[in-house]
Amino acid sequence: MSHDQDDPTLHPEVQMSTSQGYFSGFAISSILMLAATFLVTSHAVPPFGLLMVISACAGMAIIAQIYFLLHIDVSEHNIWNTVALVLFIPLFLITIGLTWWMFSQLYLHTMIMPGMTH
């Protein structure tokens, strides 16, 4: 790939910015966060269902921000950022998931459960 190095503002990573994309990312994630906040404060949904709903809101907001703000897509210029992110996500989830699982098993087997602390 050769780019016109004389004018850095012509670089593809500068040129891929669009106001519409930034507005879309902002609007989608704001509406989802507003919905999640409203549902949590109104206590309209039972806790487990509520956790599922706000997790879905977070997931969609994150996908919208990654696509519209970080420009993660399969275009020639961004493909390696996308590959790096796709390889990163399992590490992120495994780190949190396995740690949480190990400690929940520890608490279970050492009988330190809610209600048994008194």
Place this chain on the structure above:
Amino acid sequence: MSSHASNVDPKTAELWDKSHYQHDVISTRTFGYFMYLLSDGMLFATLFAAYGVLSYQHSYFGGPTPADFVKPWYTFAQTMALFLSVLAYGLGMNALKHKNKSGVINGLLAALVLGVLFLALDIHDMTHLASLGISVATSGGVSAFIVLTQVHATHVFFGLIWILVMMAQVLTKGFTTEVVGRLLTLRMFWHLQAIIWVFVYVFVYLWGYMS
């Protein structure tokens, strides 16, 4: 392959590429910086894991839990300040596309002001908690809560310093390869703070408020 090669006329074939391929300095730096940001994501993974294992009932040692002190609408105001700051930075980067220097400065300035608002709301919240006697020493659960949220706030603080530096560099140096590359890496950094904030807001503030 062989039939295709035999069709090449040696008298007209171009053996050398006339365009000179150079090292793409900006892309090399932004990709390297993206690697750094992903490792920063692993820092947050460990803090989220710590919060996950320290958010059980017994982790709070009978003391206050996030359900007692989180105010969802207050933190939603913080969310909007940060999202608007990220939007302002994006619009500034759109001005960079058109070589509009005042547009870039206005975008950075708006991102700075809204980022300061986010941080001011966070500091006000933390001093309020301190006035209630809630600190990292209260319990393991509160400690994990405060460390996670304040590590994010520290990222925002350093991002604000970086925005100030970039405003000075755009004004004094103009749009050189170095300055444009730094604006692009700061864009990734600033947008990543909004993405991390979605996790912090939903899984720490809102979920903590529910529990």
